Amino acid sequence: MHHEPDEELLPIGAFAARARLSPKALRLYDRLGLLKPAHVDAASGYRFYRVGQIEAARTVALLRRLDMPLAGIADVVRLGGTRAAEELDAYWAGVEERFAEQRTLARYLRGRLSGRNTELYATFEVKTVDVPERHVISETRHVRAEELPAWIGGSAERLEKAAADECGGIPDSPCPHYVIYHAEVTEESDGPAESCVPVADAEAARAWAQRQGRGSEVKVRVEPAHRLAYTRITKAQVSYPQIIAAFDAVESWIAEQGLTVTGPCREVYFVDWSTTGPDDEVCDVAFPVARRD
Template sequence: MTEGVRAVDEELLSIGAFAARARLSAKALRLYDRLGLLAPAHVDEVSGYRYYRAGQVEHARLVALLRRLDMPLARIAEVAGAEGARAAELLDAYWADVEARLAGQRTLAEYLRGRLSGRNSEMYDKFVIETVDVPEQVLVTESRHTLADELPAWIGASLGRLEGAARECGGVTGAPFVVYHSEVSMESDGPAECCVPVADEAAARAWAVRHGRAWEAGVRVQPAIRLAYTRITKAQVAHPQILAAFEAVEQWLAGQGLRAAGPCREVYFADWEAAGADDPVCDVAFPVTCSVGR
């Protein structure tokens, strides 16, 4: 054994000794090394043996505990690399995300329980279905393929951009809405289309020429249509509550002997930021055959 290795032996712990002190297995320590979460302080070039400093024990225990929270590796590295209050803040942020996800899953489980038990008709009964005729509209639009978890943030940002663009196009002339041209879920990415009605078609088309490529923006004229819709609250907009609203409208259409004449949509008629959980904010709607303008 060389003098250099003796010095290392005096300063460092072998992987076995370190594992015992950290109350972990050598296998776990090798895994943490491979994942980039806890590197040995020294690796012998000849034997490949790993050595750790005693001061790494608390770091190793912290990594093990964070993994028990099912924390993603990138967030473990972030928390373990922070200090004091900042590390606690990062943990709080992660756990808030976990609780929000669990709350959504709990609601989804209740929704599915109703469907599987045959109580879905009870869920639909609480929705009042009405119809409204919407005149022809000039729309500035923005489209995107997006999964369900990205959808709320994109809708907010997109409608904000389009309402800003409307100032160049004679102003907003109706409630903004989102059209789902195909399913948006965790497995299907649409596309979805945000739409804002504007007054000046020529100005809108000039705007689209300037911004269309960057935003996937466009202009189209929507013919007069009739919508079958139900009005829902801000709390009901969340997934999966909103699924029951869409299904209630579909059930009503079937009961009336009608069929949807186009993709479903969400019409946002209220100030989202100012609205409370129980305030009506959105119409869930399907277009149906319409004779308006004929």
């Protein structure tokens, strides 16, 4: 490997001491492609490093302590400066989001295991809202739990664009985008689920749906007026299976109030998902309900 003649090269032992790492760790970083020696002696196989690589070696060690994937560590070391810091910020935001989801799940499981679900449900405030009749465009698909987030985001983008460009816009509504679960969506069960967006011009929407051709997953239909019992949850609580606690809480409240569930459960999204953090409220978990006869 080429190096400047006036550069100071350190054998692996001396470099390890300066970098406050072990030679074993440095050999591992070399094998993983995270930190290559500046020079390897062809005869002896001894590794030599530049003094200027000390900071990179320490950075690699610290990033490994954050459990950053090897590819991410390689990118941070390669990029350096502001772009490296941005790469770290993006990784850590994902870590915090996953931790928030796990914290929510652990809390839910603790309630189940201890038999104190009633106390857990009490943390969810349940309300009702009356939703008027409206026309919606929708996309229905069989999806499993792990496929759900990507499909919800993609279908919302497709339907909202169609509503704005082809169907007279999205009317004022408490439900700009919502997903109806016509059957269970878990790791084993694939629904189906229906993604819906209200539209202002029903005739234009029907014409748009016809242009999609045979075999299309989209349709136009009337959503009758109904009352929803719902609770508002954070982004961290949306992930499966954490969200099950919210559904259970709403169902428990419905039973306590002497109401009847009249249709499949749904999730109502009212903010831009990409601009929210794990503790921001993003979704209503809801059931259509009516008074018992």
